[in-house]
Amino acid sequence: MSGTRMSTDRGGVSGAVKPLVPVLAIAGVGLIGGSFAAALRQRGLVGEVLGAGRSPSSLALARELGLVDRVVSYAEAAEQADLVILAAPVGATEPILQAMRPYLRDQTLITDAGSTKVNVVQAARRALDDRIAQFVPGHPIAGAEKTGPEAADADLYQGRVTVLTPLEENTPAARQFVTRVWEAVGARVLSMEPDIHDRALASVSHVPHFLSSVFMWQVATSPDSDLRLALAGSGFRDFTRISAGSAEVWRDIFLSNREAVLAELTEVRAALDQAQAFLQGAQGRELEDFLERAALARRFWGSRSGLK
Amino acid sequence: MSGTRMSTDRGGVSGAVKPLVPVLAIAGVGLIGGSFAAALRQRGLVGEVLGAGRSPSSLALARELGLVDRVVSYAEAAEQADLVILAAPVGATEPILQAMRPYLRDQTLITDAGSTKVNVVQAARRALDDRIAQFVPGHPIAGAEKTGPEAADADLYQGRVTVLTPLEENTPAARQFVTRVWEAVGARVLSMEPDIHDRALASVSHVPHFLSSVFMWQVATSPDSDLRLALAGSGFRDFTRISAGSAEVWRDIFLSNREAVLAELTEVRAALDQAQAFLQGAQGRELEDFLERAALARRFWGSRSGLK
Structure with a gap:
């Protein structure tokens, strides 16, 4: 960048200083990816935001909302971004990374927001192969029953935990950079092994979702469901709130963390x-x-x- | 009342007109009873509020908070009140009504806020005997994990359902009066048979509480509960919120509606x-x-x- 920049101009919206993430690509422009972009944008920490994904309507909406500047292919995202965040259902991790792999620049880092980590790391290793060092897996413990770019919230990660499960191949610089970006969006970063993450999340996230959905299904399919639902109050509301989440997202999570979820269900x-x-x-x-x-x-x- | 009152003075705070409930007695001055009194008071629909219960500290606090005007015994409540609301754990229904029975005036009506109705009606029949017509059972579907008079909220019943399970002994006037009072605190009143109520509530209230508590117990007693709880997010928060409720209150509810709860658990x-x-x-x-x-x-x- 130019040597003429003012010393008081410490990055951000001016464009005179390289922001923390000059070019960010979001793969999957829903609540998670959109909130990540919005948080960096609000803090003046991102230059251009690229959006990639399979849903043209979500991409168009994300652009309308100003969450992304340009809609690109996965290949273009890999070619142009300094940082890619994968924020698609975890089952899409491998095909997305496969599509990116041939175009991935040496300096590009990838993180993700997948709710399971063992399976995601395996998928990433298969897809990225000798470029696996560029992938620093993550899981922001935030989200909501709301979905889609219209639910994006620059404060979604504020004060929440993001777990990173760095790989032995990751350089210290790569870990530090990804940590810094997650902290920049407001998260508290904890690092641990993928299997430790997956067992803990099976317990405190996946099993509650499973039980909430099972319960909601049972009430909804009962012969007198109308009467029951007319008498449901705030306890029911809270207990079942998570069951309204995306069936596709949660199918992927359950399948991806199947052994740990089944083991926890046995305990419950x-x-x-x-x-x-x-x-x-x-x-x-x-x-x-x-x-x-x-x-x-x-x-x-x-x-x-x-x-x- | 005096024939001199102005025709535009249609009840309420002035004191010139008899309020809807001249003397209200609350048996159990926690969230439910306190909110009932607060709602009537806020709307100018109650004259004096008497508080009875077994906890001197709750009674003292309720008086400090202005929820009750005088602390009385159950006998005094029965003797002096126009309307009594039982808002104690359902297991206390029978002893409280037994204590009131000898002193109960002919015109006094009693309603309750118990979360189960078959068992409460049985208890009331045993305790009140030939005075059972004075008891119009109810259940406001409102409440919270918060407890105690300090949680009382004049808007707790606003827009919520209150189920009444009137008895064949209740006069139409008694049913209408109790309906009117519950509507006055903001509730929408539905009437049904006690067993219909209990089965529906077993499904949408008692079973979720049971499952939430079981799940919370399992997480809290796991060897790595600290790690799990550090990674718990908003889904966990919502799913477990009800498990923070009073163990005594819920023990009574579960025991009181045992058959229906067990039947629903089988379905779940x-x-x-x-x-x-x-x-x-x-x-x-x-x-x-x-x-x-x-x-x-x-x-x-x-x-x-x-x-x-």
């Missing part, structure tokens, strides 16, 4: 057996102790999580 | 078996269809429920 069933035995036996004291243990844990988590 | 387990078989078999299409059915039902309910 064991806990259910126990609580149900207390109820069956009208063991009020034991049932209350069980409920109290859960209530105390939830209240403690609620007071510390920072999630309103 | 069957749905879980089905979804889990799709996952086990990596049946992506079937799994996605299942999730989509739940998601569509939840979105439809969300758009109609009026619950934000």
